[in-house]
Each structure stands twice: as structure tokens, then as C-alpha cells.
Amino acid sequence: MTDHLIDISESGAVLSLENGLLAIRPSGQPKQLVPLGDIAALVTSHRDVVFTQSLLAALGSSGVTLICCDERHHPASMLLPVDCHYSQVERFRAQAAAKLPVKKRIWQEIVRAKLEMQGNVLRLLNGDDAGLPQLAGRVRSGDPANLEATGAQRYWPRLFSDSSFRRGNEDDKRNAMLNYGYAVLRAVTARAVCASGLHPSFGVNHRNRYNAFCLADDLMEPARPLIDYRVAELCRDWRPDQWELNKTAKLALLAAVAGRYESNGEERTLFDITARRAQCLAAVLVGEKRSMDCEAIGIA
Numbered sequence: 007m008t009d010h011l012i013d014i015s016e017s018g019a020v021l022s023l024e025n026g027l028l029a030i031r032p033s034g035q036p037k038q039l040v041p042l043g044d045i046a047a048l049v050t051s052h053r054d055v056v057f058t059q060s061l062l063a064a065l066g067s068s069g070v071t072l073i074c075c076d077e078r079h080h081p082a083s084m085l086l087p088v089d090c091h092y093s094q095v096e097r098f099r100a101q102a103a104a105k106l107p108v109k110k111r112i113w114q115e116i117v118r119a120k121l122e123m124q125g126n127v128l129r130l131l132n133g134d135d136a137g138l139p140q141l142a143g144r145v146r147s148g149d150p151a152n153l154e155a156t157g158a159q160r161y162w163p164r165l166f167s168d169s170s171f172r173r174g175n176e177d178d179k180r181n182a183m184l185n186y187g188y189a190v191l192r193a194v195t196a197r198a199v200c201a202s203g204l205h206p207s208f209g210v211n212h213r214n215r216y217n218a219f220c221l222a223d224d225l226m227e228p229a230r231p232l233i234d235y236r237v238a239e240l241c242r243d244w245r246p247d248q249w250e251l252n253k254t255a256k257l258a259l260l261a262a263v264a265g266r267y268e269s270n271g272e273e274r275t276l277f278d279i280t281a282r283r284a285q286c287l288a289a290v291l292v293g294e295k296r297s298m299d300c301e302a303i304g305i306a
Contacts, residue, residue, distance in 0.1 A: 009046040009277040011190060011260045015075075016253060018054025023061040042068040046277060047193045051075035069201065071193040078182065081189040084219070086200050097203035100292040101221075109210040110148030112224075112290060115300040116211075117149045118142040119228035121157045122302035127231045128164050130305060131238055136160045165238050179249040180241060186251055187233035187259040188226075194263060195229070195280055196222035202284040204291070225283060228300060229276065235305060236262040268304030279303060 012030075014021075020031040028045065030038040033054070042064060050073070065072055065085065072085035125138030138157050145153050163169045166180065175181060199206045199222050209220025217223065236258055241249055269279045289295040 009264065009275065010040070010044050011047050011049070011264055012040065012045060013049045013051075013256055013260060014055055015049070015051040015256065018052050018056075020056045020058075021048075021050075021061055022058040023064045026064075028061065028065075042070060045070045046197065047071040047073060047190060049073045049075065049190060049193075051077075053077070069197065071197045073189060073193050075186075075189070081192070084193060084196065086196055086206070094203045097288055097292060098205050098208075101204055101208045104210075104291050107147070108290065111296075112287065112298060113149060113211045114145055114147045115298050116224060116227050117145045117154045119300045119302050120154065120230070121145065123228055123231040124157060124161045124234075126302060126305060127235045127238075128161065130235065131242075132164060132167070134164075136164055165234055166241060179251065180237060182251040183237045183240065183249070183255050183259065184233060186256065187237065187262065188230065190260065190263050191226050191229055191233060192219060192222055194277060195226040195284075198277075198280040198284040199225060199287075201281065202288040204284065204288050225280070225287060229280065229303065232262055232265075232267070232276070232303065232305065233259065270299070270301060276303075 012028075014030070014032075017035070018033045022029045022031075024039065026042065028040045028042055028048075030040065032038075045068075048065065048070060062072070062085065066087045069087050073081050074083045074085075076082045119142075121138045121142035125135035125142070128138065129135040138160060141153055141157055141160075144151075162171055162173065165171075171178065171180070173181060173184075196206045196219050204221060206219045206222045207217075209217075209224050212220035212223045237255075240255055240258055263276055266273050266275050267279065268274075269282075274282075283298060283300060286295060286298045286300070290298055
């Protein structure tokens, strides 16, 4: 699978199925045909995008994730395939029955990898990792000391060299860029979770009753800094009045998700890294492995 990411936000379009291919008919532009097997995720945010029922069914059966965004380019819905793995029911049961110590051990690995990644990003941007890799070494099972939050307090002010930055500020255009990148990353992760035979709703740490993708949100945590790094680069290159989720920013963020990174001594796509992590997570939950082998991803 080539794992293309397609974003349709600049103009309206009619999307349909034509001879097993995705047919994109943008308003006033020539038709484009894309093999479904080449697509990892399809992101739409323009109000005048129209889908046919046959295409929606084909996207699901081909393992393509569809993300529909609102007018602010925030994800409003996600379409995922419902049957992706030969032992899906068995894995659902093991996932639901997983003991708390197992979940805590998984979360420990995830937090450690996330803190190491955040430190790597800060070192690349500023030459100083803020002690986050050392903090990662102190994370215990379940992160009872909430060192993830301690790391965030060090990380965010340094990422943009701005002590006033707050993730919850919707008026800050940097957050719009981060949210868009996270939405695509979440879709890729949810796809990998389903392909491994796990249910995206049964998280190991995230437990929001209104969140249908708790496990995807758990598993994507170590990869979030890849999005942060690309947004920080964009903000360094642009003046503050140019910070905007425009076409250039979207292409840069899609490139970050579609890029190749170092993992376990090999260069791999993020799709492959995420898929392998989901498979390792499934093996831990069913008792075949003790560790996810979740290491920080290397940025070239």
C-alpha cells in the first residue's frame, strides 16, 4: 500500500466510485482518478464536497479512513472499516479483559517514548532537550507521578519560545495547525489499531465515555511531537501575522505524517511504524508479549 493522504479543502468536489477507483471531480476542474489501495486517509473540509454511497462503502472495505472536518478544519467525524483482522473478536475480548497492571505497563512505555520524542524535538529546534529524556527514565508503571504533565510544562513554552502559548487557546492559529496535524495522525493511528484487530474505543489510559477513539489517542501520543516539530518550523519561517492553516501549512503537515523516520535502527514510514506499534500492542494485550518495544522515533 502506497499510503497517500488526500486533502480536499480548497474547492467543492463530487467524490464517487468509478471502476474501483476514487473519482474526484473538483468544481470546474478535470476529473482525477486514484486507486483506493493507494490511499491511507481522505480528509475533507469544504462544505460543497459530495459523496456517493458506493464510494463510502468502498472506502471502508479498502481500509481507507475518511475524516470529515468542520468549517474550522477540526475533525467532526471519522469513518473506519469494521472488519479488518481474522481474529478480531478474540482480540476484542482480550482487550476488554486486560488487567490494570498490563495497561499501566503499556502507558509507562508510551509516556517514556513521548517524553523522549519531545526532548528530541526541543534539541533539534533549540539545542537543549530541557531534561525531558532524563524525565522519561523516571516514569514508573502507570505514570503515578504524572510526569507526562510535568514534561508538558517544560515542553510547550520552549517549543515556540513563547511562555504565553496555551494549547487551549482556540484564537491562536498555531493550535489550528496542531489540531489539523493531530487529526490526520489520529486517523492513521485508528486505521492501524483496527488493522491489528483491536477496537479503537478501548483505551489503556484515555477513558472519556464520549470518545470513540481512546486507544488511538493512547497510541498516537509518542508521534505527536512530529507534528509539533513541523508546526514550530513553519512558525519560525513565517511572521506571526502569517500563521494560518492554509494550503502550504496543510501540505507540510501531510508531508510530516507521510514522511520516513528512523525506528529501531531502520528507516520506515510513519504508517509502518504505527502499524508495527499497533501489532505489538495487540500482542501485549493478548499475552503474547510483555513489552511494546515503544522507542522514540528519530527525525532526520
